[in-house]
Amino acid sequence: MLAGVGVLGKAIADQRSIPEPPLTATAPTPEAPSSTIPSASASGTTKEKTASPTPSPTETGLTRSAATRVDIPAIGVDSVLNRTGLASDGTIAVPQPGPQFNTPAWYTGSPAPGQLGPSVLIGHVDGIDTGPAVFFKIGSLKQGQDVKVTRQDGKVVTFSIYRVQRYPKDHFPTLAVYGNTDDSELRLITCGGKLNPYTQHYEDNIVVFAKMKSVSQA
Template identity: 50%
Template sequence: MPAPPATVPPAADPGGQQQPPATQGLLLPASAPTHLEVPAIGVSSDLLDLGLQPDDTVEVPPLAKDSQAGWFRYSPTPGEVGPAVLLGHVDSAEYGPGIFFDLGALRAGDQITVTRADGTAAVFQVDRVASYPKDSFPTLEVYGNTDRAELRLITCGGAFDSSTRNYLDNIVVYASLVSSHPA
């Protein structure tokens, strides 16, 4: 899955100066995510730590037989104010279906649980699922500041261009923190 074709906006840039809006709802202190569970689509994955590629696009997990999702470390940790961003592959010619193969099948109300290094589990509820052409990816909508703890799950989708061997769209799941409990 090529990275979403946009650079990281100032809101998610560790050196950015943009101020977050006033906060609402449940929030958790910073703690790196370690594991992802999405029961509605059978996802269970330890999380990789992802950064930026040399061209300032978001790094994606390596293609592998046992596909894993990863957390974009320049986004908030799950449960902090703002959109925590997790990325994973939809599939590959070599290895078949990826960890986020069925991501587009999620529906509003589905639950997502992210286990964190501090021993808490942050529970998110899907608000919506959207598909965007990669050439008009809404960077600020996906990565920009929010006034509550949110989660984004991102993968490739849409039509597959066999000449470039890439999907033309990105699938983005938008979810909001609804609870937490000991992991």
């Protein structure tokens, strides 16, 4: 399973080539962990753990407001956002097959976009019957490209991408993805890498790292 967010891709029959960066075995140096973050086990599943308190979100000037839409112009993504929390096994619940499968979700256990810390969005890479999904192309994103997230209060937070990496699921960089940061940041997460012929799931995760660039009104 995907460390932190469950299974975000189950390979389609002809296994289309997923745009993705090279595999990275070493995670970037993390900040101190947030107060409650999913932590990876050897099997790739995650459980909550308690750590140091998260800094006050008012340091960024924005109060908490749910993420409602994501716009990634470079890859043609413009989608509403659902909300998701933790599943019963402690992993982040992912969109299930059905009408919501192709809609990405904001993990409500993470900061809201524009608050201090990493706001986390998850989305499927593809589906067996549906083909490429909403986050199929995030591995092709480049440093300096923008991701815009609209909040329920009408604020639009623009983030600038600074890193796109792929990690083995059994070496998912939990603290680098979910840990505290000095700024308001964003994470986009999906699956990638090789198809496991036994589980029919991808073996890696693609993670996009971005920092807040500006705030505007919708």
